[in-house]
Amino acid sequence: MSPSNFLSLLDSQSKLYLGFQDLSTLIPSYLHRLKLCTKHQAPSNAKKIHAQIVKSGLNQCQPLPNTLLNVYGKCNLPQDAQCLFEEMTQRDHVSWASILTAYNLAKLPNKTVSIFHYMFTIDRLQPDHFVYATLLKACASLCALRLGKQVHARFVLSPFVDDDVVKSSLVDMYAKCGLPSIARSVFDSILVKTSVSWTAMLSGYARSGLKDEAMELFLRAPARNLYSWTALISGLVQSGYCIDGCYMFIEMRREGVDISDPLVLSSVVGACSNLAVLGFGRQTHGLVIGSGYESCLFISNALVDMYAKCSDILAARNVFYRMLQRDVVSWTSMIVGAAQHGRAEEALDLYDQMVLAGVKPNEVTFIGLIYACSHAGLVIKGRKLFKAMIEDYRISPSLQLFTCFLDLLSRSGHLNEAEDLIKTMPHEPDEPSWAALLSSCKHHGNSEMGLRIADRLLNLNLLEPSTYVLLSNVYAGAGKWEQMSRVRKLMADMEVKRKPGYSSVDLGKESQVFHAGETCHPMKDEIFNLLKELDAETRKRGYVPDTSYVLHDMEEQEKERELFWHSERWAVAYGLLKAVPGTVIRIVKNLRVCGDCHAFLKLTSSIVHKEIIVRDATRYHHFKDGRCSCNDFW
DNA sequence: ATCAAGTCGA
Numbered sequence: 001m002s003p004s005n006f007l008s009l010l011d012s013q014s015k016l017y018l019g020f021q022d023l024s025t026l027i028p029s030y031l032h033r034l035k036l037c038t039k040h041q042a043p044s045n046a047k048k049i050h051a052q053i054v055k056s057g058l059n060q061c062q063p064l065p066n067t068l069l070n071v072y073g074k075c076n077l078p079q080d081a082q083c084l085f086e087e088m089t090q091r092d093h094v095s096w097a098s099i100l101t102a103y104n105l106a107k108l109p110n111k112t113v114s115i116f117h118y119m120f121t122i123d124r125l126q127p128d129h130f131v132y133a134t135l136l137k138a139c140a141s142l143c144a145l146r147l148g149k150q151v152h153a154r155f156v157l158s159p160f161v162d163d164d165v166v167k168s169s170l171v172d173m174y175a176k177c178g179l180p181s182i183a184r185s186v187f188d189s190i191l192v193k194t195s196v197s198w199t200a201m202l203s204g205y206a207r208s209g210l211k212d213e214a215m216e217l218f219l220r221a222p223a224r225n226l227y228s229w230t231a232l233i234s235g236l237v238q239s240g241y242c243i244d245g246c247y248m249f250i251e252m253r254r255e256g257v258d259i260s261d262p263l264v265l266s267s268v269v270g271a272c273s274n275l276a277v278l279g280f281g282r283q284t285h286g287l288v289i290g291s292g293y294e295s296c297l298f299i300s301n302a303l304v305d306m307y308a309k310c311s312d313i314l315a316a317r318n319v320f321y322r323m324l325q326r327d328v329v330s331w332t333s334m335i336v337g338a339a340q341h342g343r344a345e346e347a348l349d350l351y352d353q354m355v356l357a358g359v360k361p362n363e364v365t366f367i368g369l370i371y372a373c374s375h376a377g378l379v380i381k382g383r384k385l386f387k388a389m390i391e392d393y394r395i396s397p398s399l400q401l402f403t404c405f406l407d408l409l410s411r412s413g414h415l416n417e418a419e420d421l422i423k424t425m426p427h428e429p430d431e432p433s434w435a436a437l438l439s440s441c442k443h444h445g446n447s448e449m450g451l452r453i454a455d456r457l458l459n460l461n462l463l464e465p466s467t468y469v470l471l472s473n474v475y476a477g478a479g480k481w482e483q484m485s486r487v488r489k490l491m492a493d494m495e496v497k498r499k500p501g502y503s504s505v506d507l508g509k510e511s512q513v514f515h516a517g518e519t520c521h522p523m524k525d526e527i528f529n530l531l532k533e534l535d536a537e538t539r540k541r542g543y544v545p546d547t548s549y550v551l552h553d554m555e556e557q558e559k560e561r562e563l564f565w566h567s568e569r570w571a572v573a574y575g576l577l578k579a580v581p582g583t584v585i586r587i588v589k590n591l592r593v594c595g596d597c598h599a600f601l602k603l604t605s606s607i608v609h610k611e612i613i614v615r616d617a618t619r620y621h622h623f624k625d626g627r628c629s630c631n632d633f634w
Numbered sequence: 635a636t637c638a639a640g641t642c643g644a
Contacts, residue, residue, distance in 0.1 A: 066635080073635095093635080094635050095635090096635090097635040097636065098635060100635095100636090101635070130635050130636040131635090131636080133635095133636035133637050134635090134636060134637090136636095136637080137636080137637065140637095163636090164637090165636055165637050166636075166637075167637090168636095168637045168638075169636075169637045169638090170637090171638090172637065172638065194637085194638090195638075196638045197637080197638080198638085199637095199638040200637070200638050201638095202639095203638065203639070225638095226639075227638055228638080228639080229639085230638095230639035230640075231638070232639090234639060234640060235639090237640095238640095261639085261640095262640080263639055263640040264639075264640075265640085266640045266641050267640055267641085269640095269641080270640080270641065298641045299640090299641075300641095301641050301642070302640080302641045302642090303641095304641095304642090305641075305642060329641065329642045330641095330642085331642095332642050332643085333641085333642050335642095336643060337642095340643095362642090363643085364642055364643050365642085365643095367642095367643050367644070368642090368643070370644095371643085371644070400644055401644090403644060404643090404644060407644075432644060436644080618644075619644090
């Protein structure tokens with residue numbers, strides 16, 4: 001046989017003789033199988049198919065590498081996606097969009113923005129509309145406004161300037177960066193608005209606290225789905241409109257929207273925490289169980305926090321110990337909850353269990369722990385924890401954590417050490433940190449240091465009314481009348497801007513709200529008489545009204561009358577009149593409990609032999625037998 | 635191949 005004949009035979013019959021086949025015919029089957037991997041979130045199958053593709057030598061044969069890249073991204077395997085991406089000899093726009101999406105999905109937006117410029121420097125490609133959208137998404141999650149604006153500028157000059165999807169991501173980027181009005185102008189320029197565009201804008205308004213704009217947009221939207229309801233409700237809750245958030249959730253239920261995803265529930269549970277509404281919180285818990293999300297980790301975390309914030313530590317513990325898995329948030333919620341309710345031992349015990357369970361604590365955990373030590377006077381333990389945090393867990397403490405530690409040192413009387421720390425710590429001290437130190441100076445009677453710190457505080461732009469009260473007391477105690485009148489003047493200016501106080505009392509089935517100075521209530525006379533009786537009895541036991549908490553300038557007797565009308569007293573009196581014997585009285589106040597009411601409530605708890613729990617704007621007070629769980633620092 | 639919703643702190 002001549003060589004040419006042999007070659008032609010080989011060409012036509014090689015498949016038969018040598019087992020060769022045209023491998024490119026396998027591509028459609030690979031693609032199909034890979035798409036199934038994405039659909040069923042089966043990364044291990046994808047890896048097997050990947051191996052087969054490499055064996056067959058088709059691994060550089062598009063669209064296989066791009067599809068593989070996509071599958072790894074969608075299955076949340078950014079490292080595998082990255083390896084593949086780097087090995088690719090020919091990368092196109094699809095490869096780039098896929099790798100950037102993989103990083104976004106894996107919550108690595110930093111990676112997205114740090115590699116995208118290689119798209120033009122190495123691969124000589126210009127971004128297309130897909131790449132613009134992924135980039136803007138990364139900017140949105142990083143709140144990277146400067147970069148976002150640069151991408152916007154480039155997009156406007158690109159051939160894709162009319163792309164509505166990119167515009168939706170621009171809306172989201174500006175909304176997340178806190179610029180809802182710019183987001184709105186982009187939103188208005190979208191020709192065909194989808195539910196994504198509407199939700200992005202809605203969420204922007206709601207999170208920025210623009211309640212009316214959010215509601216208007218929500219009502220105007222052509223359709224509503226679980227996304228838009230969740231965006232509205234969570235946005236309202238995040239910007240402090242918890243009552244509106246709960247109300248809209250009730251509306252959502254009324255419309256019969258199927259809760260096919262538990263995200264919205266975590267927001268509603270969060271709203272219950274903020275409002276400390278135990279009854280509604282319990283109902284929401286019931287709904288969580290009813291919709292089958294009881295075992296969902298982040299919902300359980302939210303429930304633990306909710307019960308702790310509603311002062312129902314038993315219920316919090318119940319949810320916590322029934323959880324099948326617990327992450328750092330679960331443990332931290334319990335630790336912080338115990339700490340805030342003055343249960344230092346329990347908080348420290350939980351920490352030991354947490355370490356044993358192999359869960360790594362974070363900064364929030366240590367805030368809870370140091371806070372617990374601070375309130376129980378456990379200086380040595382607190383110092384140990386602070387050290388362990390830095391050395392064992394490599395956490396560099398934030399200003400808040402330093403403030404917490406400063407509080408621990410100074411409360412326990414280590415004033416000089418605390419002052420050294422505030423001067424040498426790697427942060428500029430703020431109002432809370434100086435105030436913590438000053439409060440301890442006053443408590444331990446160090447007026448020399450107190451005055452030094454007071455003068456520093458006076459130079460700051462103070463936000464907390466309690467800081468003014470503290471300053472005024474320190475100056476008064478030292479006879480510095482000039483400074484004191486200056487503080488009083490600042491306080492009077494501030495009083496105008498203060499929001500009105502109210503307290504609500506939770507009696508299980510009903511709850512009542514009392515506003516400061518409220519005079520018309522059906523049970524006004526009974527409440528008034530009870531308060532007068534309690535006033536007389538507490539005075540017998542040594543209570544003297546401390547009128548330094550009254551910010552108005554008026555006569556002493558007027559001031560005492562003013563204290564008498566504080567809303568928490570009325571809520572407690574009402575609770576005492578109506579509560580079933582043997583139950584605790586739960587009060588929620590929107591402002592901080594003033595020092596005078598604090599002293600009054602301590603004595604009241606021993607007179608009526610009842611536990612009174614008050615949650616104020618900053619902490620929890622369990623009044624029992626004449627004592628308070630906050631240890632009288634607040 | 636791209637864009638929308640959630641949970642822990644002084």
